[in-house]
Amino acid sequence: MTLPRSDKARAVVGVTSNRLLVDGVHRDWLRRKYLKALLHHAGVACVILPTIDAEDARLEVGLATMGALDGLVLTGDESNIDPFVLKAPASLPPPDQQDVDGGIRDRPRDRLSAVAIGSAIALGMPILGICRGLQELNIYFGGTLHPSLAEWRLGSGQMHAEKPDRPRDRQYDAAHSVRISPEGALFPIARANEAQVNSLHNQGIELLAAALRREAWAPDGLVEAASVIGAPTLQIGVQWHPEWHASTDLLSQRLFTAFGEACVAYCQTKKH
Structure with a gap:
């Protein structure tokens, strides 16, 4: 059954949540910065997608949920990706490990992203990956990640890492430049060959998946989009966080606007 929507109704996008384990209680959570940016600059309504446990990964609810939506946003998070779980969502954790370890692993999120990406690709809907979301797209399509940028190159680790000596809001200030490919999907959005972006991540793309095109890169060569x-339609991921200063950063606004327009266009195709 499809819920009726007026011609003026907003496109509706699914936004991935993360798993939080506190006092033995599992919670799904999400920073509101994503929702505010999507509402005000993409012009879309949001549905928060719940994380998935291993025993629920076989229930095949992905297409049923995603089929009601007009786009997918893969949010960022401090946890590292478990590539094996993202490629095989029904995988059980090793007996000596928890699925959730704050800031280290979040396998319920990995399962959600695997199901959501697979469904979004099958449905041909717009995708916007942010930070961890870009890395998830790369793993999904067969790419690899540097486990630690500091171990890859010390200077890169310093360039891309969080800045713990700054207040949280200032940690999302511009940290380095990126070069933007003039032949890709990002250039007509950014309308520039270069941009300044924030940077708060420990891992990064090592081998870019063959199914993905490099859209932007940092001074050290790391893929940034x-x-x-x-x-x-628009299916893109960026390594930085456009949601944080979307009210003042022009590139962030243009990225969310382009994603919102793609979602509206996708929504319109479902009406015919």
């Missing part, structure tokens, strides 16, 4: 080759 990538899009799905041959996608029927």
Whole structure:
């Protein structure tokens, strides 16, 4: 059954949540910065997608949920990706490990992202990956990650890491430049060959998946944005956090606006 929507109704996007374990109680959570940016600059309504436990990964609810939506946002998080789980969502954790370890692993989120990305690709809907979300797209399509940028290159680790000596809001100030490919999907959005972006991540793309096109890169060569080759709509991920200063940063506003327009266009195709 499809809920009726007026012609003026907003497009509706699914936004991935993360798993939080406190006092033995599991909670799904999400920073509101994403929702505010999507509402005000993409012009879309949001549905928060719940994380998935291993025993629930076989229930095949992904297409049923995603089929009611017009876009997917893969949010950031401090946890590292478990590539094996993202590629095989029904995988059980090793007997000596928890699925959730704050700031280290979040396998319920990995399962959610695997199901959501697979459904979004199958449905041909817009995708916006942010930070961890870009890395998830790369793993999903067969790419690899540097486990630690500091171990890859000391200077890169310092360039891309959080700045713990700053207040939280100032940690999301511009940290380095990125070069933008003039031949990709990001250039007509950014309308520039170069931009300044924030940077708060420990891992990064090592081998870019063959299904993805490099859209932007940092001074050390690290991939900072990538899009799905041959996608029927905007399917892109960025390593930085455009949601944090979306009210004042022009590139962030343009990225969310382009994503919102793609979601509206996708929504319109479902009406015919």
